[in-house]
Amino acid sequence: MTDKCSQGGRLALLCTIILLFSSQTAMAQTPTLAECAAIQSDNERLACYDRISSARPAAPEEPTAPSGLEIIAPSEPVAAVSIPAPSLIDTAWGFAPDAPKFILATYRPNYLLFARYTDSANDEPFSPLFEAAGSDQDLDSVEAVFQISFKTRLWTTDDRQWGAWIAYTQQSHWQVYNDDISRPFRETNYMPEILVSYRPDLAFGGFHWRLLNLGFVHQSNGRSDILSRSWNRLYAEVGIERGNFALLAKPWYRIPESSRDDDNPDIEDYYGYGELTAIYKAGDHSLALMGRGNIKEGKGAAQFTWMSPPLLGPLRAYVKGFTGYGESMIDYNWKQSTIGAGFALNDTL
Secondary structure, eight states: OHHHHTTOHHHHHHHHHHHHHHHHHHHHTOOOHHHHHTOOSHHHHHHHHHHHHHHSOOOOOOOOOOTTOOOOOOOOOOOOOOOOOOOHHHHHHTOSTTSOSSOEEEOSOOEEEEEEEESSOOSOTTTTTOTTOSOOOOOOSEEEEEEEEEEEEEEEOTTSSEEEEEEEEEEEEEOTTOGGGTSOEEEEEEEEEEEEEEOOOEEETTEEEEEEEEEEEEEEOOOOTTSOOEEEEEEEEEEEEETTEEEEEEEEEEOOOOTTTOSOTTHHHHHBTEEEEEEEEETTEEEEEEEEEETTTTEEEEEEEEEOSOSBTTBEEEEEEEEEEOSSGGGTTOEEEEEEEEEESOOOO
């Protein structure tokens, strides 16, 4: 038949019509998936699917890359995942379940103020017990101040929700620029502590209560009379946070001493019964504001600090401003305003 169709003329036209009709008939006879699925016999149903497959156009071949090159198919866009910032309190107190059980870490800020200026140097820090003792010390209004502070966890539960700690802080005021009186350390305060920490993990109003400390602290300047200053306190510390903001409230109770042993019987008039500290992290900058006092007596103090982003390793620029009573224990009843600048290793949180 094919040879005859190739001879041309009317026979060729008839062949063309027959081929077109056959093609249309074949297309019309191609079953659908639903029709194939309705066939009961497994062999016939499989043959039906084969007819559908053979009737479909072949998929275009994927492009091939020249030798030495690789074609990478474009991937679908991946939605950005927002990772919450780590908790300031959890990080500072090792509350994460995978945190080490035994920790040696910084506690209060460790810093060195190369220069701290005061508007009122305390040349005669002997009152109220010895008003007439001593003479003017001729102190400089500019001195250096440094503080070292660390804490270590001695015990914790497996979930790190409870912990027992000891801590130590030492602050020194150094008349390093005062050659006339042989550059002495004007005052050094020592503050050992023992405390228990707990993570309540409660949320309210967008804030998270993540810290409850109960502790005992001894603070003194380690000197003998006339210049001895010391007191012992029991305290609680509550810490809440929201994002980059944390608030620490610390009320305390002074353990009474006999009048014979009390170096500073009126210290609560100036330090009050607790302090409140607010901390805000603006990027890598850190701002902190502390306030304490005795409302009844109208005495107290405020302190503002700023830390820059890290400049060299953990080292940061540090500025500290203070106004009121009790920047050091020898000055507990002395009012002054100070400003200092230097470097710090760590923040409170």
